[in-house]
Amino acid sequence: MLEIQQLTKRFGGLAAVREVSTTVEAGKINAIIGPNGAGKTTFFNLISGALAPSSGRIVYEGRDVAGLRADQMAALGVARTFQTTALFDRATVLDNLIVGHRLRTRSGLWDVLVRTRRLHEEEKRCRRKAEEALEFVGLSHAAHRMAGDISQEERKRVAFALALATEPKVVLLDEPAGGVNPEETVGLAALIRKMRDSGLTVCLIEHKMDMIMNLADKIMVLNYGEKIAEGSPAEIRSNPQVIEAYLGSDGAHDVQDTKEAADAAA
Numbered sequence: 001m002l003e004i005q006q007l008t009k010r011f012g013g014l015a016a017v018r019e020v021s022t023t024v025e026a027g028k029i030n031a032i033i034g035p036n037g038a039g040k041t042t043f044f045n046l047i048s049g050a051l052a053p054s055s056g057r058i059v060y061e062g063r064d065v066a067g068l069r070a071d072q073m074a075a076l077g078v079a080r081t082f083q084t085t086a087l088f089d090r091a092t093v094l095d096n097l098i099v100g101h102r103l104r105t106r107s108g109l110w111d112v113l114v115r116t117r118r119l120h121e122e123e124k125r126c127r128r129k130a131e132e133a134l135e136f137v138g139l140s141h142a143a144h145r146m147a148g149d150i151s152q153e154e155r156k157r158v159a160f161a162l163a164l165a166t167e168p169k170v171v172l173l174d175e176p177a178g179g180v181n182p183e184e185t186v187g188l189a190a191l192i193r194k195m196r197d198s199g200l201t202v203c204l205i206e207h208k209m210d211m212i213m214n215l216a217d218k219i220m221v222l223n224y225g226e227k228i229a230e231g232s233p234a235e236i237r238s239n240p241q242v243i244e245a246y247l248g249s250d251g252a253h254d255v256q257d258t259k260e261a262a263d264a265a266a
């Protein structure tokens, strides 16, 4: 789906992402993990078009898209969510989605000024897409609530809906379960599975190791900007280099224990 070839991003002397090659597999849940500062967010920013790479290729549907802007990537079907979702708190959830979708549709200023038939059609389309996306993420009941009044978990679902309303083929989810409780995490994981099962390609960054191990079809591990391992959850859990990256030289615990200990200490 997405072929990443020797992707590198330098900030001054620091290579935040260094010569990373991987494949984001179509119709699968592809996870990216790694310690803090490993380059995960930078990698996401590169493939979503938020940052231009220093070198390397990003081949999407047979075409090198490295260096395209985020709106161009969105138009090609690559949508992303952010760690925190900026919403208009004093507008309804549905209006937030309609605005989010409108920003990506075609009517120009002329259409808005003269309220053309095309604009009218687009408004109807946006509303329909927004309602469909809300239904998909299980938030139809919250459509008319103020965005400022919904819970953190509901904000996460709105973030998914914002991405889905653009009718993407690939969704990039940045910490989709960050800041929600364990029960809610299970619900969000089910929703991510539902995205995959509906034919979407999912790529996500997540710190919650137990969630990743249960959810991902494939995991890539970054450390100091480099890919140090890639494979199934079982392969990753027992990979000595991964254990080393999370633990230093102490191999007494597995990746999952380490992260839980770190979370508990935080």
Ligand SMILES: Nc1ncnc2c1ncn2[C@@H]1O[C@H](COP(=O)(O)OP(=O)(O)OP(=O)(O)O)[C@@H](O)[C@H]1O
Residues within 6 Å of the ligand: 011, 014, 015, 016, 034, 035, 036, 037, 038, 039, 040, 041, 042, 043
């Ligand atoms: N715009 C920037 N300018 C300079 N350095 C940056 C910039 N963005 C990221 N970095 C550096 O690149 C490295 C990788 O950062 P990145 O945020 O991609 O890591 P991460 O794996 O997402 O970390 P975390 O899990 O803490 O979010 C870090 O050393 C960071 O300080």
